[in-house]
Amino acid sequence: MLKQGVAPTTVTFNTMINICGNHGQLEEVSLLVRKMEELRCSPNTRTYNILISLYAKHDDIGMATKYFEIMKEACLEPDLVSYRTLLYAYSIRKMVGEAEELVKEMDERRLEIDQYTQSALTRMYIKAGMLDQSLLWFLRFHVAGNMTSECYAASIDAYGEHGHTLEAEKVFIWSQKQKNLSVLEFNVMIKAYGIGKCYEKACQLFDSMEQHGVVADRCSYTSLIQILTTSDQPHMAKPYLKKMQEAGLVSDCIPYCVVICSFAKLGQLEMAEDIYWEMIRHGVQPDVIVYSILINVFSDAGRVKEAISYVDEMKKAGLPGNTVIYNSLIKLYAKIDNLEKAQEAYKLLQLSEEGPNVYSSNCMIDLYVKQSMVGQAKQIFDTLKKNGGANEFTFAMMLCLYKKIERFDEAIQIAKQIRKLGPLTELSYNNVLDLYAIAGRPKEAIETFKEMVRASIQVNDCSLRSLGNLLLRYGVSRLAVGKLEALVKKDASNGLQEWMLALSSVLEVDDYDHD
Template identity: 40%
Template sequence: MSTIVKVLKDAGEFDRADRFYKDWCDGRVVLDDLDLDSLSVTATNGSRLMPISFKHFLSTELFKTGGRNILNSSNKEIGPQKPHLTSTFNTLIDLYGKARRLKDAAEVFADMLKSGVAMDTITFNTMIFICGSHGNLLEAESLLNKTEEKGISPDTKTYNILLSLYANSGNTDAALSCYRRIRDVGLFPDDVTHRALLGALCSKNMVQAVETLIDEMEKSSVSVDEHSLPSIFEMYVNEGALDKANDMLQKFLMNGVPSSSICAAIMDAFAEKGHWLEAENVFYWERGVPGQRRDAIEYNVLIKACGKGKLYNKVVSLFRGMKNHGTWPDGCTYNSLIQMLSGADLVDQARDLMVEMQGMAFKPHCQTFSAVIACYARLSQLSDAVSVYQEMLRAGVKPNEVVYGSLINGFAEYEYGSLEEALRYFNIMEECGLSANLVVLTSLLKSYCKVGNLEGVKAIYERMQNLEGGLDLVACNSMISLFADLGLVSEAKMAFENLREKGWTDGISYVTMMFLYKDVGRIDEAIEIAEEMRLLGLLRDCVSCNKVLVCYATHGQLYECGELIHDMISKKLLPNDGTFKVLFTVLKKGGFPIEAVVQLEGKPYARQAAITALYALVGMHNLALKSVQTFIESEVDLTPMHIMWQSMHTVWLEKSTRP
């Protein structure tokens, strides 16, 4: 019985194993339904052999274990019975653990206790693992204590199981404590111990603890297992300790080059952070076996690393050189390269590679087609985007929301008046059972806005509000902007107020509303928004500041313009061309002669003179004098300053002669 249950368990047939066990307990041995001839046996070298008769396999297993052959008859009535061997109970506990039936495993364990069947280390190891892997770590710890009550000595595997459970739960302190306990009880850590603990410590970037553990291993003449290397390198890269990573490389290379998969994993640790040169150094390590080829996975990772560094010519050259070095690109190579080139807008090369890929009998992934379509859409080459979409359908690859979203956005963003095309792909998407997300609906909204279809805008907006999770900040800002473009003040205000109530508003929300109020002549409300932006600290860039300056200038609040310019300079937000365009307008409004402003615009250091003039114009005299002093001490051409002072003299003279 134990052998049959074990065979079924190892084959993943948990329900059949459970049914056979319970039938056996009831006194019935039913083999007629055990038609598992489709199972193939795995040889010791890992290869899959031809399927054999299940009954023949069981007979062989029973013969090897010296068991009694009960297979001559398909059904036997034996009478009620219970297992009495430790190994049988262990098999049953493992069966229910693998089937994620914790309650049944616990019942078998309890039956074992009641029956007085001797437990062994395997029994407790299995139960500890089952309990811990189901999240019951306290129960797993209590089982460890129970081993002492039963006079059973835990082995290294027992502590390895607990250590791995602690590591998987993120409790590195408990994992370290478990590691120390192995030596405290007179046992020795093995490769599994070191791999599990190094993995746990590296995942938390605990550099000092990792290095201490490696030192302990070296003192015991234990080498770091190559499977731990990727985690160690990832930790060093995350901490920016590339020198230590290189030292570890050199130390490990003294014992030989790791396997291809480990080399690829180490390269990937560098690649993820954009360290393509370090990844390349690993790629070109001298191999221990002369003429040993690099696997496709190593090329794939180096291509990824160089792609992150935007070295696209190098990437293509590397790809073309693969065959010359005896390594053929696989589907992953083509897919990643096409997606990378598409992301860089090198769409012609990406398209050529897609044709080549299909000629090699590789089918592009959905993400690959999507990347090429999105690239064509970004470049306004919509006919090519549609062509790739049709090619995708012919290849039998089902488009996803990203594909349809790219097409819809392409027609909405780049083709004026193409609402019909955007709607066509939107309808196809829904007919395919794909749900529209915020990105897709926002794109469709743009199309409705471009043709001035107010009813369509409102319908899409309502649909966006009904989505699970509602609108996000980007969608809400898009809606405010779209309402503003259509001049729908009340709708824009309602969307803005809803956003403000949620505490989601940002600089974009405020600037959009401020300009909407300004454009419709509601200057007071525009100024209120501008003041609120300053109070909330939302003026963090020149673009936002410039827009507020426009509002102040429109409303004639020149002093506030001077204050904002001073704030910008204090925060090291250096005024740009847009700032000075507004500033020269402000000077004209303040009475500066137009010809003087024109003269200033064409002179070196005119911008510094314009700022000084603004300070003087609005009465911020201390700042104006300080600016002039800085100008004089700089020993530069003072012509702009002369123009400024002459203009200021004219302004003051006009003001003094007014009745």
């Protein structure tokens, strides 16, 4: 345009500034402003409004303020857009002083403050901890009598979201004096009661809607049901779910799902099932999340028959599984030692984007350990180690596998790796102790035994039997071992000390023999 000798107009520059700014090209914006000066193309109010908006959007509130002042210096009067844009920018940054100065200017010029700006400043005062000022600000518009339902709802929501339930109640009560009371005010007040953990009040308010001539909508029901289920009160949510269904407001399985999930979380599986079958009776199709909840909770409870029945129901519905389902299935099949089915689910997990989690991988290792399938177990073990997911339980199972098939050198290497994980649990200590005893490694066995006694870690019966066999191997009589076993049951503290002495004597003989 410039090459062809055509002078850009202010409108052209405004368009270019807006386009560049919206693409984050603020340097280009500065060049365009300078070019306007060079060409003596005077910016207008819209130019400055665009600049104020762009810099506020890119969090440069200083430049936004600067252009507001430049506009006034250029004898251009800021319009409603100018004030509203900058007021909103100040409000979300809790710049109370600056915002109040702008409001003062607007009042002097008798410019109307719209409901969005009013709500934004209410939130500003609330976030700044100035509750009294926020109420005074609200009352200014309430007393004027020109507030909409949306504006009342926004103010109630602002207080409710920040846990100021009493203030939210005040605004709600004031809103009732208006003739245009709508479902919006009720919905945000119910939400506020939920945040404030005033569950009974939330229910009472919902129940009072009809008296006020207000009909509950989908949001009213879902909000209350969500509040009650997340607070572990699915019994209270259940009748509202029924009312929602009767009102024809259930369009999907989500309301049923949250109630099922809440009952499942509390271990009330029969109630969870009742909600499921109620959903089916009403022709609402469960989704994969509903099935994953039921499969998982019944798997955890060891109720294999019910868990598998929901797997079958899901397949009948033609729903694809997901990682949650596959992990639950592996957990389920591991409990009933069904290696084949577990392998099928694990392969599907491996093909998924997320991949198997540590728990599922450990379940598979456990199944392979029971079948003495070393190669398959080691493959998963190595993958977990490589990914940094192997935990103490993973190592313990591999130790048990190598110990079971008497590959003691590999088992001892695993034992050394377990020690590097940090403080051992009772399970790992006993596994390591049992290994050293079975492998005929008295020195390591007694060192581990001493550590356990010092750390007050209980030595289990399996480990004591293995230690007893170790003593027998080194010539201690069965009678003496029997006395040690009886003593530790009668007096654990003294009994363990006697075991220590007996093992130490064996160790001295062993060291002497090796010398």
